[in-house]
Amino acid sequence: MLINAIILSNTKTVKYHDMVNRCIDTMISSTPNHTFKVFLFESNHEAKANGWTFNQPEVETIVPDEAFNFNRFYNLGLEKCTAEYVLLLNNDLIFEEGSVDKMVEAFAIDPELWSVSPWEPKTHKTHKASANLIYGYTIIRYICGWALMVKKDLFNIIGPYDERFVFWYQDNDYSENLKKHGIKHALVRDAVVHHLGSVSHKTIPKGQAWDFKQGLRQLFIDKWKTKKDESKSLF
Numbered sequence: 293m294l295i296n297a298i299i300l301s302n303t304k305t306v307k308y309h310d311m312v313n314r315c316i317d318t319m320i321s322s323t324p325n326h327t328f329k330v331f332l333f334e335s336n337h338e339a340k341a342n343g344w345t346f347n348q349p350e351v352e353t354i355v356p357d358e359a360f361n362f363n364r365f366y367n368l369g370l371e372k373c374t375a376e377y378v379l380l381l382n383n384d385l386i387f388e389e390g391s392v393d394k395m396v397e398a399f400a401i402d403p404e405l406w407s408v409s410p411w412e413p414k415t416h417k418t419h420k421a422s423a424n425l426i427y428g429y430t431i432i433r434y435i436c437g438w439a440l441m442v443k444k445d446l447f448n449i450i451g452p453y454d455e456r457f458v459f460w461y462q463d464n465d466y467s468e469n470l471k472k473h474g475i476k477h478a479l480v481r482d483a484v485v486h487h488l489g490s491v492s493h494k495t496i497p498k499g500q501a502w503d504f505k506q507g508l509r510q511l512f513i514d515k516w517k518t519k520k521d522e523s524k525s526l527f
Contacts, residue, residue, distance in 0.1 A: 295326050295392065296444070297379040298369035300362065302335040309344040311384055311488070316348055318387040319379070325393055331372050333365040363453035363462050370452070373444055382438035384488035394483035395441040398425055406446045406475045409436035410483040425478040429467045434479045437463030438487045449473055454515075460505045461512040468516050 303309050330351045391410055398408050428434035450469040457465050470477050
């Protein structure tokens with residue numbers, strides 16, 4: 293079965309390039325049961341000239357001629373997707389063997405599922421749940437924005453990503469949309485993907501991060517009429 297994946301990258305160093313390559317390679321090698329078509333959105337227009345390219349035949353690199361916008365690039369990627377299932381991924385991930393298979397199996401176990409996240413050992417080490425499919429909407433505890441697998445038709449129900457959330461709070465907005473439409477999401481206990489953590493945050497210009505984040509937080513509060521900061525883990 294074909295699976296689409298959308299990955300956003302801003303490749304500015306060899307180390308960063310190697311990290312993204314590892315994400316792609318471990319995803320592909322995690323399963324012999326599926327094939328992949330990856331849409332990689334590269335924000336560094338000089339990456340190719342520097343030799344920082346991704347040469348796997350499964351990867352199509354797209355260099356948008358516009359400012360970085362997390363949700364905008366995801367929407368552009370979704371327009372290209374043709375597979376039933378789509379992986380929406382950060383580029384700082386390491387897939388364990390069988391992780392993709394286990395996420396696909398979750399949809400067969402519960403046909404009412406539309407969205408899943410894999411288990412992240414460091415993040416979820418204090419999670420006490422013993423079931424394999426753990427349902428919920430809380431950011432980080434259940435919805436891990438760094439790695440989602442969804443049925444592509446989900447966006448026919450909830451609409452496209454809100455492009456006003458250009459970086460932070462897109463996960464929170466996604467969670468609220470799932471709740472609004474009564475759509476089931478689960479954390480998959482036996483699908484293990486390691487997240488290196490906040491590597492992409494370092495691409496935000498120094499001194500701009502705080503104001504940028506606070507502005508998006510206020511947008512989230514205004515949109516959903518809540519003062520509760522749902523970005524915090526509720527462990």
